[in-house]
Structures are given as C-alpha cells and as structure tokens.
Amino acid sequence: xxxxxxxxxxxxxxxxxxxxxxxxxxxxxxxxxxxxxxxxxxxxxxxxxxxxxxxxxxxxxxxxxxxxxxxxxxxxxxxxxxxxxxxxxxxxxxxxxxxxxxxxxxxxxxxxxxxxxxxxxxxxxxxxxxxxxxxxxxxxxxxxxxxxxxxxxxxxxxxxxxxxxxxxxxxxxxxxxxxxxxxxxxxxxxxxxxxxxxxxxxxxxxxxxxxxxxxxxxxxxxxxxxxxxxxxxxxxxxxxxxxxxxxxxxxxxxxxxxxxxxxxxxxxxxxxxxxxxxxxxxxxxxxxxxxxxxxxxxxxxxxxxxxxxxxxxxxxxxxxxxxxxxxxxxxxxxxxxxxxxxxxxxxxxxxxxxxxxxxxxxxxxxxxxxxxxxxxxxxxxxxxxxxxxxxxxxxxxxxxxxxxxxxxxxxxxxxxxxxxxxxxxxxxxxxxxxxxxxxxxxxxxxxxxxxxxxxxxxxxxxxxxxxxxxxxxxxxxxxxxxxxxxxxxxxxxxxxxxxxxxxxxxxxxxxxxx
Numbered sequence: 001x002x003x004x005x006x007x008x009x010x011x012x013x014x015x016x017x018x019x020x021x022x023x024x025x026x027x028x029x030x031x032x033x034x035x036x037x038x039x040x041x042x043x044x045x046x047x048x049x050x051x052x053x054x055x056x057x058x059x060x061x062x063x064x065x066x067x068x069x070x071x072x073x074x075x076x077x078x079x080x081x082x083x084x085x086x087x088x089x090x091x092x093x094x095x096x097x098x099x100x101x102x103x104x105x106x107x108x109x110x111x112x113x114x115x116x117x118x119x120x121x122x123x124x125x126x127x128x129x130x131x132x133x134x135x136x137x138x139x140x141x142x143x144x145x146x147x148x149x150x151x152x153x154x155x156x157x158x159x160x161x162x163x164x165x166x167x168x169x170x171x172x173x174x175x176x177x178x179x180x181x182x183x184x185x186x187x188x189x190x191x192x193x194x195x196x197x198x199x200x201x202x203x204x205x206x207x208x209x210x211x212x213x214x215x216x217x218x219x220x221x222x223x224x225x226x227x228x229x230x231x232x233x234x235x236x237x238x239x240x241x242x243x244x245x246x247x248x249x250x251x252x253x254x255x256x257x258x259x260x261x262x263x264x265x266x267x268x269x270x271x272x273x274x275x276x277x278x279x280x281x282x283x284x285x286x287x288x289x290x291x292x293x294x295x296x297x298x299x300x301x302x303x304x305x306x307x308x309x310x311x312x313x314x315x316x317x318x319x320x321x322x323x324x325x326x327x328x329x330x331x332x333x334x335x336x337x338x339x340x341x342x343x344x345x346x347x348x349x350x351x352x353x354x355x356x357x358x359x360x361x362x363x364x365x366x367x368x369x370x371x372x373x374x375x376x377x378x379x380x381x382x383x384x385x386x387x388x389x390x391x392x393x394x395x396x397x398x399x400x401x402x403x404x405x406x407x408x409x410x411x412x413x414x415x416x417x418x419x420x421x422x423x424x425x426x427x428x429x430x431x432x433x434x435x436x437x438x439x440x441x442x443x444x445x446x447x448x449x450x451x452x453x454x455x456x457x458x459x460x461x462x463x464x465x466x467x468x469x470x471x472x473x474x475x476x477x478x479x480x481x482x483x484x485x486x487x488x489x490x491x492x493x494x495x496x497x498x499x500x501x502x503x504x505x506x507x508x509x510x511x512x513x514x
Contacts, residue, residue, distance in 0.1 A: 008083065008114065009080070012082050015079075016075050017390070017391075017393075018390050018391065018394070018395055019395065021071055021426070023418050023421065023422035024125055024126055025077075025078060025125050026074060026422040026423045027422050027454065028052070028060045028074075029069060029070075029074045029077065030422065030425065030426065030430075030454075031060070031453075032061045032063070033069050034455075035057065035061070036064055039226075041226030042226050042228050043227060044227070044455045045226070046228065046229060046455070047223075047229065047230050048230075048231050048453055049231055050170045050171060051168065051219055051223070052126065053168060053169045053222065054129070054165035054166065055127075055129025055170045056126060056129045056169070056170075058129065059080050059081040059129055060077040063075075063076035063077035068430075069425070069426055069430040070426065071426060071427055074426060078124065078125060081124065081129065081132070082121075082128070084132050085135075085341070086114065086344065088131075088132045088135035089109070089344035089347065089348050090106065091135065091136065092135045092136075092138055092139050092308065096146075096308065105355070107376075108347075108379055109347055109351055111378075111380070111382050111383050112346075112347035112350065112351070113343045113344050115387050117258065117259060117260065117261035117263075119255070119258035119259050119263075120260075120340060120343055123259070123336045123340040124337070125337055127170060127340070128340070130166055130170040130173055131176070133162055133173070134173065134176045134177050135341075135345075137159065137162055137163065137166075137177055138177070139308075140159045140162070141311075142311075143155055144156060145200070145307075148200075149197050149199070149200050151200065156207070160207060163177075163211035164212075165218075166215065167212045167214070167215025168215040168216065168219040172319070172338070173212075174212065175319045175321075178209070179322075180315040180318045181204075181205065181208055181311075182208075182209075184298075184310070184314055185202075185204060185205050186205065187299070187301075189201055189205075191301050245324065248324045249324050252323060252324050252339075255339065256339070256342055257281065257284065259339065259342050260284050260342065260346060261276065261343075261386065262280035262284045276382060276386050279381065284346070287349060287350050290313070291313040291316060291317065294313040295310075295313055297310075298314070305356050306352055306353070309349055309353055312345055312348060313349065316342065316349070320339065323339050354375070360372040397427070398498065398499075399420060399423040399424045399427050401496075402424055402427070402496060402497070403424045403432055406424070406428070406434075407431055411466055411501070411503075412432065413461045413463045413466075414434055414435075415434065415435050415467045415468070416437065416467065416468035416470075416478065417436065417437065417438070417450075417470060417474065417476055418452060418453075420468055420470060420475075421435055422434075422453065424468075433458065433464070435454065435461075435464075436450040437476075439476065439477035439479070439482040440477065445477060445486070446513040447482065447513065448512060448513045449512055450476065459509050459512070460509060461509055464508045464509050465504055465508055466503045466504065466508075467502045467504070467508070468499050469500045469501075469502060470498060471498050471500055472498045480500055483502055487508075490504055491503055491505065
C-alpha cells in the first residue's frame with residue numbers, strides 16, 4: 001500500500017506540473033517560506049479573506065522546506081494537497097463499512113477520482129486543506145455518535161481541535177460541515193421526544209458552534225499579534241441577485257461536469273475522451289439521483305441505511321448552494337476551486353451507496369451478469385480511457401520567461417499586476433522582486449499598491465524602478481495608458497513577448513497613491 005501511495009504522489013506531482021501555477025499558489029509558497037524563516041505570526045502580511053493558517057499553509061510548508069521559493073516547491077505542495085485529499089476521501093469511504101474488501105473499494109474509488117480531470121487539476125489550490133479536514137471530520141463525527149448517548153472524550157477532543165483550527169483558517173468549513181451538521185441533528189431534535197440521544201445531539205450542535213466561534217477568536221488573536229489584517233474585499237461580498245442566480249447555477253452545473261470529467265465541450269467527437277465523458281456523465285446523473293433520494297428520505301424522517309451518505313449529500317447541497325448564491329460572480333472556468341472537493345465526495349457517495357445497499361450483488365440479463373461485474377468493467381474502461389503518464393517536464397509559463405528576461409537584463413525590483421507579480425517572483429526563485437499594484441478606472445486613474453496576499457514592507461524598496469504591463473489583458477486597470485498617465489514618460493521601455501517594461505528612476509515606490 002505504501003508503494004502504491006508513493007507512486008500515486010509521484011504521478012500527481014508530474015500531473016500538476018502540466019498546469020501553470022498562478023499568483024495565488026505562488027503567494028502561499030512565499031508565506032510558507034516566510035514562516036519557516038521564523039515569522040511565526042506572519043507579521044506584516046496582508047491576507048485574502050481567509051488566513052489559511054492551519055489548512056493550506058501546512059500543505060505548503062514541505063514544498064518550501066524542500067525546494068524553497070520556487071515553482072517546484074509550489075507544485076510539490078499542490079500535489080501533496082491533492083494526494084491527501086484523495087487519501088482523506090478513501091478514509092471516509094471505508095469508515096464503518098462492513099461490506100466490500102479494501103482492494104475492491106480502492107479500485108472503484110481510484111477509477112472515479114484518482115485521475116483528476118484537467119479542470120480539477122486547475123482548481124485544486126486554495127481551500128484544499130479545508131476539504132481534507134472536512135472529510136476527516138465527518139468520519140470522526142459518526143464515530144462520536146455511533147449508537148451511544150455519551151461521546152468518547154478523546155474523540156470529542158480531536159473533533160473540537162480540528163474544528164477550532166479549521167474555523168481559524170477557512171470560513172468555508174461553515175457551509176461544508178457546520179451548516180449540514182445543524183440541519184442533520186437539528187431536524188432530528190425537532191421530530192423526537194427528549195432522550196439521552198437527543199440531549200447528546202443538542203450538546204454536539206452546541207459544541208460545534210462553540211468550537212467555530214473559538215476558532216474565529218483564535219484567528220483574531222493571531223492576526224492581532226502579527227498585525228496582519230484580513231482583506232476587506234471578500235467581506236464586502238453580497239448575495240447574488242435573482243437575475244444572476246439562474247446564470248450562476250448554469251455555470252455551476254457545467255462546472256461540476258468539468259470537475260468530474262463529464263464534460264464534452266472541449267472534447268473531439270471521435271476521441272477516447274468522448275466515451276469516458278459519457279460514462280462519467282451517467283455516473284454523475286446517478287450521483288445526483290442518490291443525493292436527491294437521500295435528502296428526500298431524510299426530510300421525510302425515513303430511517304437511513306447509511307448516515308455518512310446522508311450527511312455527505314447534505315454537505316454537497318449546502319456548500320453548492322453557498323457557492324451559487326454567495327456572490328462569487330461564478331463562472332465555470334476560474335472559481336470552481338470553491339467546489340473542487342466535489343469529485344471526491346461524489347465518488348465516496350456513489351461507492352458507499354452501492355456497497356451499503358447491496359446493489360452490487362444484484363443480477364442482470366437473465367441472472368448471468370452481476371452489477372459488480374458490470375461496475376468493474378465500467379471502471380476498467382474509465383481508467384483505460386483517462387489514465388496517461390504525464391510528461392516529465394513542467395509547463396513553462398509567460399511569467400517564467402519574463403523572470404528569466406528580467407534577470408538577464410539586470411532588472412531587480414519593480415511592479416506589475418497581481419497575476420504577473422507574485423508568479424514572477426516565484427519563477428525567479430525570489431531573485432526578482434515584482435510587487436502587485438492596481439489602478440483606478442479612467443484616463444486620470446491613480447495607481448496604488450495592491451495589498452492582497454503579500455507583505456506591506458515589500459513596497460518600501462528604494463531600488464524599485466520599473467513597471468511591467470501586460471499588453472494583452474491588463475488586470476485591475478494596470479495598462480500602458482494608465483501607467484503613462486500617472487507616472488509620466490519612462491526613461492526607457494522594453495518589449496518582451498506580451499509584456500511592456502516601463503523603466504523609471506529609482507525610488508518609484510514613493511510615487512504611489514496611498
């Protein structure tokens with residue numbers, strides 16, 4: 001098993017190397033490297049809307065420790081997170097199962113999600129730590145409530161500690177786990193007469209809510225010590241309006257198909273990808289029916305055959321509703337990291353349902369074929385159609401080439417838009433300092449520092465003397481026109497691929513708007 005797990009990690013490392021990193025991933029690598037240098041409270045950092053302290057950062061520490069600030073360090077960390085998420089899903093799949101051998105369930109599970117579709121590879125970045133802990137928390141929860149009115153203290157301590165640390169790191173645990181838990185146990189409290197079991201469930205709801213608020217308090221204390229603020233931009237998000245919900249739901253639906261590998265939009269009609277997508281789509285539709293049936297039985301208070309499957313169905317729906325309604329301006333290309341746990345959760349749900357219900361033993365076609373045999377054949381076909389050994393070389397990005405060009409031409413410190421800046425820093429292995437800026441709209445717009453996933457003191461560099469402008473798609477209004485209007489004519493300008501480097505006298509940091 002250890003050999004298989006190691007081989008799978010190596011596979012994921014090279015698979016993720018085929019996906020270009022971006023500045024989100026790069027920022028986590030820089031945070032982890034700073035923490036390893038002794039900045040334990042990340043003093044001076046400007047976070048996003050989440051700290052990721054005990055969820056994402058632990059995944060990025062090994063990469064920073066082994067490879068430092070580098071693209072390889074980022075890829076190692078992403079692969080580590082994907083590897084742990086796979087293992088956490090399998091741990092949840094096996095939890096409490098009496099039926100199904102270890103190797104049989106591993107084979108089914110691997111066929112459904114061991115080979116992530118490209119959109120899954122692209123979106124397994126931030127929030128992966130929360131997804132991992134979410135899977136573990138469900139298993140711990142149902143060990144706590146396994147037919148006993150009293151909860152074992154050690155398991156309860158593990159449960160509360162995991163919740164506190166996750167709540168201090170990523171607010172998504174509220175819709176992934178806490179909201180489903182309140183619905184799951186709260187619905188039972190409404191229906192049942194007071195008893196030892198209902199009192200236990202009420203205590204569990206109270207402890208869960210208490211652990212969440214303690215976690216948020218821990219987060220505030222940590223931020224206060226390090227004087228590292230959360231960014232207010234996420235906190236100002238509003239619920240999606242009625243007119244947007246149908247559009248977001250459509251994108252969400254297609255996004256789920258993409259994550260699970262059941263999408264045809266970018267697949268040639270006559271290719272091996274088409275039958276694989278059809279098989280995955282059928283399984284996705286079966287999974288949707290299982291979720292609907294589980295919820296129907298739950299709200300009708302019918303006795304469930306598998307509590308974990310019911311809870312997981314609630315979690316998939318609760319978090320999905322939050323993603324659609326939460327004002328993320330959802331499109332199926334760039335925000336599905338908010339739902340990237342879905343392929344693993346759906347695989348767990350499908351396989352647990354098949355094993356617990358005993359459907360695999362049923363016979364088809366005049367009793368000559370079992371569902372188990374058919375399932376094995378389908379899984380073998382999916383693996384044969386989707387698994388390919390990835391190349392041993394990683395994808396080279398424009399920021400990689402930009403970092404090399406800046407270094408070779410003698411540039412050391414400057415500015416650019418967010419997606420150019422931090423990515424270039426990591427591509428240069430921290431040899432080139434490019435800090436993120438943004439600009440106001442309009443010809444008279446001011447150019448400002450962009451305090452997002454970075455340190456404030458990075459901007460106090462007297463050597464800074466250039467601004468990189470993307471000529472194709474300027475982000476946050478950092479265009480050639482805006483920069484020229486605000487800073488004036490450069491002393492020199494250099495074109496490199498789709499970038500324009502505008503050079504000014506040193507001390508450029510003092511000219512930014514506050």
